[in-house]
Amino acid sequence: MNDRVSRRRFVRLSGGAAAAASLGAPGLVRAAVDDTRLVARHVNVLIVGAGLSGLMAGRELQRRGVDSFLVLEASNRVGGRTLNMPIGGGHVVEVGGEWIGPGQDSIATLIDELGIGAFDAYYGGDTTYDIEGVISRGLLPDASFSELADFTKVAWQLDRLCKKMPVGEPWRMAGAAELDRMTLGDWLRQHASTSFTPSVFRLITRAVWSGYPERISLLWVLHYLRAAGGLLPVILNEGGAQEQRIVGGSQVISERMATDLGDRVLLGRPALRIEDHAPDRMRVVTPVETFTADRVIVAMAPSDTVRIDFAPALPKPRAELASGWARLPRLPLVKAALLYKTPFWRADGLNGAMQSDRGAVQLVFDNSPDDASMGVLSCFLSVVESPQFADRTTREEGLREELARYFGPKALDATGYVEKDWSTDPWSTGCITPLTPGILTAGGEHLRKPSGRIFWAGTESAKRWCGYMDGAISAGARAANEVHASLKA
Ligand SMILES: Cc1cc2nc3c(=O)[nH]c(=O)nc-3n(C[C@H](O)[C@H](O)[C@H](O)COP(=O)(O)OP(=O)(O)OC[C@H]3O[C@@H](n4cnc5c(N)ncnc54)[C@H](O)[C@@H]3O)c2cc1C
Structure with a gap:
């Protein structure tokens, strides 16, 4: 704790943080911004979010010799979507x-290091399937030869299509706009010739994206699969994700990284506002303290950034990307x-x-x-x-x-x-995202394109294994490297 904050005041401010944590914070923005008594600290880099991505960003900064940074976490624990x-x-x-x-490879290397x-x-043993109301057990679901053949053909076609995409850059794929106007359901209607195939894809989209084929952008599905190396790595248990x-459970990865970062990780510090402060500085306001920094890394899902007040406003495509993400069904x-x-x-x-x-x-x-x-x-x-x-x-x-x-x-x-x-959860809008048509081509490029001195991490910005813990880790390292290069420049 900053020694300029008296104990009485810390208790009051911590109460503010707790209230922010339970209320979702926006109501406190104005009061906190106006509270000129809040103590300010300056560091080179502020990382907002202590999930895998934010903590990895801190780890990578440290590895690169950038010692002046803090990780601000809204909740009272690290790990975000791992618990x-x-x-x-x-x-x-x-x-x-x-x-x-x-x-x-990113998570494999990290756990090895830790x-x-x-x-x-x-x-x-046998897997249990409940498809179209029929419960069966075995390696594969109970289905006729023609149903299994149809699913295999369609899965292969989808896989072949996803391999045409430049990894991590769906907006650069030939015909991206058209693929982003369609849903996976539209595409399945054109390619499947049994009801079994769409039912299996419904099973897959419920499990992988928390949504239905009729709602999910085809381009998003292709991007997600491409980032993982294809359909099989995503759906296979053995040999797959x-x-x-x-x-010890996946949260230990974040706990170990946080232990290594020591008092650079501050809990109960929701970023309420991120603003341009001086010609070359940013200011981050929390209910407890304010901070200034040369660069800021925001390490969370785009939908979680809508709770932060950015000043000046983020570029329109980035803001629309985040609000589109937040409104997903x-x-x-x-x-x-x-x-x-x-x-x-x-x-x-x-x-x-x-x-x-x-x-x-x-x-x-x-x-x-x-x-x-x-x-x-x-x-x-x-x-x-x-x-x-x-x-x-x-x-x-x-x-x-x-x-x-x-x-x-x-x-x-x-x-x-x-x-x-x-x-x-007050700080997470969920993990697995069924992106609807139009969002990716409109704002996808801004998933990891810096907005001035703000850099973006979080698994959704990853080129590989986006949506997964592995993607969170590589995205954190990538954002830290971008910041390092930018500070040197
Ligand atoms: C139920 C479930 C099952 C999953 N299963 C798997 C799986 O089996 N394998 C796999 O690889 N992945 C899985 N995932 C996904 C994986 O957990 C995530 O991809 C990964 O943890 C995301 O890490 P992150 O750091 O990008 O984001 P997060 O973990 O969301 O971290 C963001 C952090 O920012 C904090 N924060 C938010 N707002 C603010 C603010 N204003 N100020 C400060 N801090 C803030 C949050 O509290 C959080 O700690 C699953 C996720 C869930 C929810």
Whole structure:
């Protein structure tokens, strides 16, 4: 804490930060900006957001010898969209970002540097599918030869199309505007010849983008797949993005980075306003202190930046990108875990994974600890699709019953329950984004194009694995390198 802030005043200001955290802050902007008694500190670089991306930006600045920086985090913890919850026995379960897979080199390098291990997620056994109301078990869903052949053909065509895109620059793809006017649903209508194929894509878009094919821009889907290396790396469990888990839970990555950065990470400091201050300085106002800096890195989803008051206003395409992102018709996501004495489904030849195109639960995964000393089934669901699960109590009860449909009556005997409803998080507008037509071609270039002395990080700005933890890390490093180059210049 700055020693010019008296203890009494700190208590009052911290209360302001807490209120900002619970109220979503905008009402406090004017009062904080007008409060000329707020203490100002100057650093070379201010990083706003202590998720993986912001912390990685700090780590990279430090590696490059830039020592004068601070990371401002709105909430009272680091990690953003990664969050560990204790489940007893010294174990945690992740209720945010969790899996990593081959080709995610940024996160692989980082965890190696931090001395954090990874282990294979459990997929030994049959997967359960609930497609078009039919529950089946196996390596693939129960479908006729012609249905499987149709899906394979369409998946291959989509993959081939995405490979025509320059990685990370969808707006430069030939015919980008037209591809961004279409939805994935429009494209599927032109290419699929069974109802099974759109149903499987509905399952995929619910899981990957929290939305439906009829709403999602085709260009956005292609960009996302291209950034991951194609459709298979995204949808495969083994050999794809869901292959491995982080020892100790993914939030430890942020916690370790924050420990290394020490008192440069300030919690409870929501940036309310970012403004040009002097000819060559920026000012960042929080309810606790104000800061000035030569450069600012904003490390969060575009939709989260709409809560910050920028002065002067951001370039129109960047502002519209953020507001378009914030208005997306996404399915608000709950990630919940039911705890069991044992992973009982394994003895029945099941791997605990379930995927559905229209069931109340979108996805289930076996999230048991590596030593299988207890059983954990993690579920993804949206209360918009399942209003019967609108409150936590009915949700816990209803989930047991849903899981019993897939894994038998033993699923009713859960010994515990934890969840995170991301739609109520005051600082995150969610993770997986079903970008609607028009947004990407109108403002996509501004995803990572600096706005004056403001530089953009956050997984959404990544060229590779955007939307994933890996993308958050590479985007943080990229923004730090841009800032470093700009300071030298
Ligand atoms: C349920 C769920 C499941 C997921 N599953 C996976 C998975 O299995 N694998 C995978 O790779 N990825 C997964 N993800 C995505 C992954 O978690 C994110 O891509 C990644 O964590 C994003 O990191 P970030 O730093 O870019 O953004 P964030 O984590 O959102 O960090 C932004 C930070 O900025 C802070 N902030 C916001 N506003 C302000 C402000 N005004 N002032 C100061 N600070 C502010 C926020 O509190 C937050 O800490 C999942 C996400 C969710 C929610």
